[in-house]
Amino acid sequence: MLRDRVVVVTGAGRGIGREIALLCAQEGAAVVVNDFGGSAEGEGGDTNPARDVVNEIVAAGGKAVxxxxxxxxxxxATSIIExxxxHFGRIDAVVNNAGILRDRIFHKMSEVDWRAVLETNLYGPFLVSKAAAPYFxxxxxxxxxxxxxxxxxxxNFGQANYNSAKMGIVGLSNSIALDMERFGVRSNCIAPFAWSRLTATIPAETDAEKLRVERLKTMTAAKIAPLVVCLASDSAHCVTGQIFAVRKNEIFLFSVPRPIRSMHRSDGWTAETVASDLIPAFRSSFHPLERSADVFCWDPV
Structure with missing residues (x-):
């Protein structure tokens, strides 16, 4: 599906990124395997993960750098696209997979931890995408x-930095889809469920948390790659601005925020009438506070 295409995969030295890079190569793409080689918190640098994936692709007869x-x-970020x-003469798809975690309860989160996660998980995709945009x-x-x-x-608990970045990715993707549709450029999001270095940091103290971790361990990173390959290919030429999730053998399409209720007062609103009229009328439509584990609570098969 990716014959003669060139694909960039960030954070491709391990986990989900590695599986994506391998499948892209298997489907005919030349792959730029980007990986800083940092820890789950983004510290340090190890050149081996990226080089190991490249060697694996080349040994199987593929092309990679x-x-x-x-x-x-x-x-x-610019050097990744360059x-x-x-090396391969063009760029056809960018997979913004690189990410780090620095989990802290919000009131204990430092600005350093906030900034580090935003810079990698949100600024990073912006910078890499911006570098690719002129070619596209x-x-x-x-x-x-x-x-x-x-x-x-x-x-989720304790992830204000990570969750903000990942919601920001949705806005970034949608903006790219709108701004670049006229040029035949597509932009989509995937929320992956998979066991990796990052999900290995999830607390597992209560019985419910331990059960969640055991579920995650059954969701291999390889399950994410087929959807990525399809979205990167011409077979998905009509798909843009969408949000998907992959959970083992299930693929979901997420909704996006749209108005669900409205209330009108011909003489306008006061703070008092908001309290007395609007909130009671809207209360039944308020969404509850939930974690992802509350919504995806069944065993994957």
Whole structure:
């Protein structure tokens, strides 16, 4: 499905990114395997993960090159796209998968932890996508696949930085889809459920949390890759601005915020009438506070 295409996958040295890079290569793409080699919290640098994936692709007869830049660095992000053009002559799809976690309860979260996660998980996709946009515009084609999260779309404890970034990704993707539709460029999001270095940090103290972790362990990273490959290919030429989730053998399409109730007063509103009339009328339609585990509470099969 990706024969003669060139795909960039960020954070491709391990986990979900690795599986995406391998399947893209298997489907015929030349792949730029980007990985900074950092820890789950984004610290340090190890060149081995990216190079190992490249070696695996080449050994199987595919084409790949390693890029070790950090997506949060503007020059590094640009170098990822430049490597695709330099080595393979073009760029056809960008998979913004790189991400880090620095989980803290909100009132204990430092500005350093807030900024680090936003810079990698939201600024990074912006910078890499921005570097690819001129090529996509000129060739009148291209696909962005961004990674959101059910924790961001629904909610989770102790992840104000991560959840904000992952909700921001939805806004970024939608804006790219709207701004670049005229050039034949598509942009979509995926919220993955998969066991990885990042999900391994989920607390497992209560029985419910332990059950959630056991569910996650059955959801392999390889389950995410087929949807990514399809969205990166011409087979999904009509799909843009959408939010998907993959949970083992299930694929979901998420809704987006739209008005669900309205109330009109011909003489306008006061704070008092909002309290006395609007809130009681709307209360039955208020959504509850939920975590992603509350919504996706059944065993995946």
């Amino acid at each position: 390693a890029n070790l830049a950090s997506v949060s660095d503007p020059a590094g 490597d695709a053009v330099k 515009k000129e060739q009148k084609s291209g696909s962005f696949v961004h990674f959101s999260s059910a924790s961001g779309l629904i909610g």
